Amino acid sequence: MLPEHARGHNRSLVLQTLFHQGAMSRADLSRETGLTRVTISDLVAELIADGFVVEKGVREASGPGKPAILLDLDRDGHRIVGIDLSESDSFIGAVLTLDGDIVVRREVALPAADDVVATVVELARELVAESHAPVLGIGVGTPGVVDEHGVILTAPHFGWAGFDLEGALQKALNLPVLVANDANAAVLAEYTFGGAGDDVLLVKVGRGVGSGLLAGGQPMSGSRHAAGEIGHVTVGTDGGPLCVCGKVGCLEAWLSVPALTARLSAAAIDSDDDVSSVDVREGILRDAGERLGIALAPVVGVLDLSEIVLAGPPELLDGPLAQATVETLRNRTLAQSYEGVRVRMTEQGQDIVLRGAAVMVLSGQLGVS
Amino acid sequence: MLPEHARGHNRSLVLQTLFHQGAMSRADLSRETGLTRVTISDLVAELIADGFVVEKGVREASGPGKPAILLDLDRDGHRIVGIDLSESDSFIGAVLTLDGDIVVRREVALPAADDVVATVVELARELVAESHAPVLGIGVGTPGVVDEHGVILTAPHFGWAGFDLEGALQKALNLPVLVANDANAAVLAEYTFGGAGDDVLLVKVGRGVGSGLLAGGQPMSGSRHAAGEIGHVTVGTDGGPLCVCGKVGCLEAWLSVPALTARLSAAAIDSDDDVSSVDVREGILRDAGERLGIALAPVVGVLDLSEIVLAGPPELLDGPLAQATVETLRNRTLAQSYEGVRVRMTEQGQDIVLRGAAVMVLSGQLGVS
DNA sequence: GTTTGTTCGTAAGGTCTACTAACAAACATG
DNA sequence: CATGTTTGTTAGTAGACCTTACGAACAAAC
Numbered sequence: 001m002l003p004e005h006a007r008g009h010n011r012s013l014v015l016q017t018l019f020h021q022g023a024m025s026r027a028d029l030s031r032e033t034g035l036t037r038v039t040i041s042d043l044v045a046e047l048i049a050d051g052f053v054v055e056k057g058v059r060e061a062s063g064p065g066k067p068a069i070l071l072d073l074d075r076d077g078h079r080i081v082g083i084d085l086s087e088s089d090s091f092i093g094a095v096l097t098l099d100g101d102i103v104v105r106r107e108v109a110l111p112a113a114d115d116v117v118a119t120v121v122e123l124a125r126e127l128v129a130e131s132h133a134p135v136l137g138i139g140v141g142t143p144g145v146v147d148e149h150g151v152i153l154t155a156p157h158f159g160w161a162g163f164d165l166e167g168a169l170q171k172a173l174n175l176p177v178l179v180a181n182d183a184n185a186a187v188l189a190e191y192t193f194g195g196a197g198d199d200v201l202l203v204k205v206g207r208g209v210g211s212g213l214l215a216g217g218q219p220m221s222g223s224r225h226a227a228g229e230i231g232h233v234t235v236g237t238d239g240g241p242l243c244v245c246g247k248v249g250c251l252e253a254w255l256s257v258p259a260l261t262a263r264l265s266a267a268a269i270d271s272d273d274d275v276s277s278v279d280v281r282e283g284i285l286r287d288a289g290e291r292l293g294i295a296l297a298p299v300v301g302v303l304d305l306s307e308i309v310l311a312g313p314p315e316l317l318d319g320p321l322a323q324a325t326v327e328t329l330r331n332r333t334l335a336q337s338y339e340g341v342r343v344r345m346t347e348q349g350q351d352i353v354l355r356g357a358a359v360m361v362l363s364g365q366l367g368v369s
Numbered sequence: 370m371l372p373e374h375a376r377g378h379n380r381s382l383v384l385q386t387l388f389h390q391g392a393m394s395r396a397d398l399s400r401e402t403g404l405t406r407v408t409i410s411d412l413v414a415e416l417i418a419d420g421f422v423v424e425k426g427v428r429e430a431s432g433p434g435k436p437a438i439l440l441d442l443d444r445d446g447h448r449i450v451g452i453d454l455s456e457s458d459s460f461i462g463a464v465l466t467l468d469g470d471i472v473v474r475r476e477v478a479l480p481a482a483d484d485v486v487a488t489v490v491e492l493a494r495e496l497v498a499e500s501h502a503p504v505l506g507i508g509v510g511t512p513g514v515v516d517e518h519g520v521i522l523t524a525p526h527f528g529w530a531g532f533d534l535e536g537a538l539q540k541a542l543n544l545p546v547l548v549a550n551d552a553n554a555a556v557l558a559e560y561t562f563g564g565a566g567d568d569v570l571l572v573k574v575g576r577g578v579g580s581g582l583l584a585g586g587q588p589m590s591g592s593r594h595a596a597g598e599i600g601h602v603t604v605g606t607d608g609g610p611l612c613v614c615g616k617v618g619c620l621e622a623w624l625s626v627p628a629l630t631a632r633l634s635a636a637a638i639d640s641d642d643d644v645s646s647v648d649v650r651e652g653i654l655r656d657a658g659e660r661l662g663i664a665l666a667p668v669v670g671v672l673d674l675s676e677i678v679l680a681g682p683p684e685l686l687d688g689p690l691a692q693a694t695v696e697t698l699r700n701r702t703l704a705q706s707y708e709g710v711r712v713r714m715t716e717q718g719q720d721i722v723l724r725g726a727a728v729m730v731l732s733g734q735l736g737v738s
Numbered sequence: 739g740t741t742t743g744t745t746c747g748t749a750a751g752g753t754c755t756a757c758t759a760a761c762a763a764a765c766a767t768g
Numbered sequence: 769c770a771t772g773t774t775t776g777t778t779a780g781t782a783g784a785c786c787t788t789a790c791g792a793a794c795a796a797a798c
Contacts, residue, residue, distance in 0.1 A: 001375045001379055001382070002754065002756070002783095002789080003755055003783060003784055003785090004376055004756095004759090004783075004784085004786090005371045005375065005755090006374065006784075007783080007784065007785095008370045009370040010370055010784090010785090013370070024449050025745055025746075025747090026746075027745070030556075035785080036745080036785075036786065036787085037747070038748075038749090038787085039784080040453055040747095040784055041748065042784085043745065052770080061793085061795080063745080063794085063795070064743070064744045064746025064793095064794060064795040064796070065744045065746065065792070065793075065794055066747075066792060066793040066794060067745085067746080068745080068746065068747090069746080069747080076695060078510070082783075091768065092513065101532035104430070126765040139500070144617070178712065184742050196507075197592060198592065199592035211671060213672070214587065215589055215591075216587075216590070218587075220584055221585070221673075222568060222584075222672055222673020222674070223566060223673050223674060223676075223708070224673055224675065225673070226673040226675040227671065227672055228671060229670060230667065230671050231533065231703075232702070233701060233702055233703070234666060234668075234700070234702075235605045236605065236606035237605035237663060238607060245703065247700075267694055273604035296667065296669045297602050297603060297667075297668075298599065298602050298664045298665065299667050299668050299671050300600040301599045301601075302570070302580060302582060302595040302599050302674075304591020304592050304595040304597075304598065304672075305591070306592035307592075308484045308595065331603070331616075332602060332603035333601070333602055333603075334601035334602070334614065335596065353716055371784085371786090372753095372755055372783090372784060372785065373754075373755090373785095375755075376754080376755065376756095379755090394775075394776090396774075396775055396776075405755075405756070405758085407758085407776090407777080407778065408755080408757075409776095410776065410777070411755085411756085427764095430774095431775040432765085432766070432768080432773080432777065433765060433766045433774065434764075434774025435762095435763060435764040435765060435773085435775040435776075436764070436774085436775055437776090438775080578759060650783080663757095
């Protein structure tokens with residue numbers, strides 16, 4: 001550890017403070033960070049020279065003393081490109097501000113397996129061209145198991161195994177690129193923009209079921225970079241639906257969007273009566289929610305989680321399903337640990353992976369999250 | 370972050386390197402840490418002055434050049450006192466070397482609830498007096514939920530709630546004191562002395578069932594310092610034994626030593642035949658192991674654990690129980706994640722909490738673990 | 739209008755940390 | 769014995785942050 005590492009840490013500390021607390025003076029930053037005003041002035045001068053911070057004029061005097069010069073991140077001076085490869089029928093890309101707001105959005109149809117990289121490169125190039133400010137970097141959220149250098153260890157859907165996607169994009173685009181698993185990206189979005197706490201599990205329900213975990217404010221990657229791969233864990237001891245993986249009672253067989261919609265439409269056909277059809281629908285969703293609670297109870301116990309966030313189609317997740325999950329967790333964990341475990345939908349909507357990809361860039365390039 | 374923090378980090382880096390790799394020269398340390406020989410000399414001089422490092426004479430020359438002066442931790446220059454409050458019938462204390470070897474061992478009967486602190490203080494004082502070298506600090510592993518400052522948030526057994534045990538001992542003993550949960554201490558022992566990897570869960574089976582978790586080499590404490598409290602998580606969806614907490618099918622009701630021994634002895638009375646009695650015994654243990662596997666499968670999936678370590682009576686845990694656990698994990702998690710999940714007994718035996726308490730002191734005082 | 743006290747930002751100088759460059763000591767080898 | 773290698777130290781330098789001191793800009797009190 002060298003002194004210049006401490007310097008980098010302090011640079012990030014200043015950026016982080018401005019990012020979360022908004023415009024403030026050098027003196028405010030000094031009080032907030034514990035560094036002296038002199039050191040803050042020095043760091044700020046460097047950050048202004050690098051174009052990350054700007055002076056926003058003087059604050060109208062509210063008391064005695066010289067009025068402060070307000071500083072802020074140059075929130076319009078840079079853009080981030082985020083890309084989401086997790087949707088079942090398209091790739092989605094966007095240009096985002098440093099605050100995670102989407103400025104431009106592009107969607108392209110899912111290409112053939114051989115053209116995936118070329119398609120992503122082209123999508124990224126278009127977005128970079130659309131950005132009217134320098135692009136800080138490109139974040140990508142993808143299904144599959146991804147290591148810390150953005151190498152896809154396994155992604156059955158794209159036929160990747162040991163493929164250095166980050167390196168390939170880096171080389172083609174000549175900009176900083178960061179690649180991570182889609183659910184891991186999503187939990188970062190929830191942490192930075194969704195007000196999630198330091199210990200949170202995000203369960204992402206789509207074609208499959210995955211999750212991203214933050215413990216103590218740090219993303220968990222696991223011993224083989226496969227943390228969060230929860231879709232094929234068996235739930236309960238009483239059988240269950242057959243899963244595509246061949247086992248019985250996998251969480252994914254209970255909870256994935258295809259599994260749920262199949263069961264719901266089968267029930268709708270069986271039932272003529274509109275009233276009972278609503279009950280049947282609720283029962284199916286409640287069952288799925290209960291299964292999620294059964295699977296998560298040991299995780300909540302071991303990790304002492306305070307918050308579980310659901311991401312996916314709200315018409316399926318938000319309602320009886322989430323309700324059943326929280327009730328099941330309550331019944332299956334000790335009073336002490338469920339008291340305060342919240343289960344809620346994300347408020348990031350469809351853009352959660354895009355915004356999470358932006359957080360990856362913020363974190364990697366500025367040390368902000 | 371100040372330069373002196375970086376200095377402290379580098380001091381710890383040197384100590385850590387010597388701790389794990391044994392005696393070596395300044396030039397070796399330089400190569401190992403990436404710091405220059407000059408900086409290493411400076412740091413080592415400081416550490417020698419502080420009494421943590423000693424020169425052990427020259428290494429017999431194996432090639433050209435000036436022979437190296439070997440350095441090592443002064444492993445006999447300091448002792449650590451460890452105390453284990455988790456046993457059901459006694460408090461155990463020990464004087465340990467920096468390598469975790471037990472030099473002196475003392476055991477005292479469990480006192481009345483009001484005398485717990487006084488008893489621990491007296492035990493610690495005796496051990497400090499027995500130590501023939503300066504005591505680096507006192508580590509305590511206790512049942513209950515403990516925060517990062519050693520405040521016992523809840524410990525029903527001792528009737529503690531919000532009690533600052535660390536502060537009380539610190540004041541009475543006038544030495545650095547560190548207090549943590551017993552299972553969390555145990556997993557540290559397994560990590561530092563038992564060769565466990567960076568992502569490991571230790572399940573401690575005794576009067577209750579608790580666990581300690583290490584993820585990415587860092588101890589996890591959870592959002593309310595209750596990480597690892599797994600005893601009262603419901604397992605499976607087919608009922609189970611009644612638990613003291615009033616629920617049905619808690620892991621503790623399946624797996625705790627009192628629950629297991631009760632079921633085993635009941636079965637032994639029922640069965641006259643010696644041969645079938647062995648089968649019955651094995652069946653009971655296998656059932657318990659299967660339940661542990663059911664509970665841990667989602668945890669292994671979410672955290673991508675590579676290693677699960679069992680601590681407790683080997684005559685119960687080591688054999689059919691552990692075997693059933695690993696088989697159940699294999700059946701209930703995706704191939705990818707079980708491949709390489711090892712389930713094994715600890716080799717630290719009865720002293721695991723004592724040694725874990727020593728690691729807490731090593732880590733807190735020297736930055737070594 | 740003047741004085742007083744406060745707050746902001748900057749300048750100068752000092753301390754601490756780790757680095758590079760250079761060198762003496764101690765050894766093996768041809 | 770001369771040469772080359774490795775170790776550990778000395779001397780000097782660059783970077784990072786600190787303390788101290790000061791001018792600028794303001795509010796409040798007189």
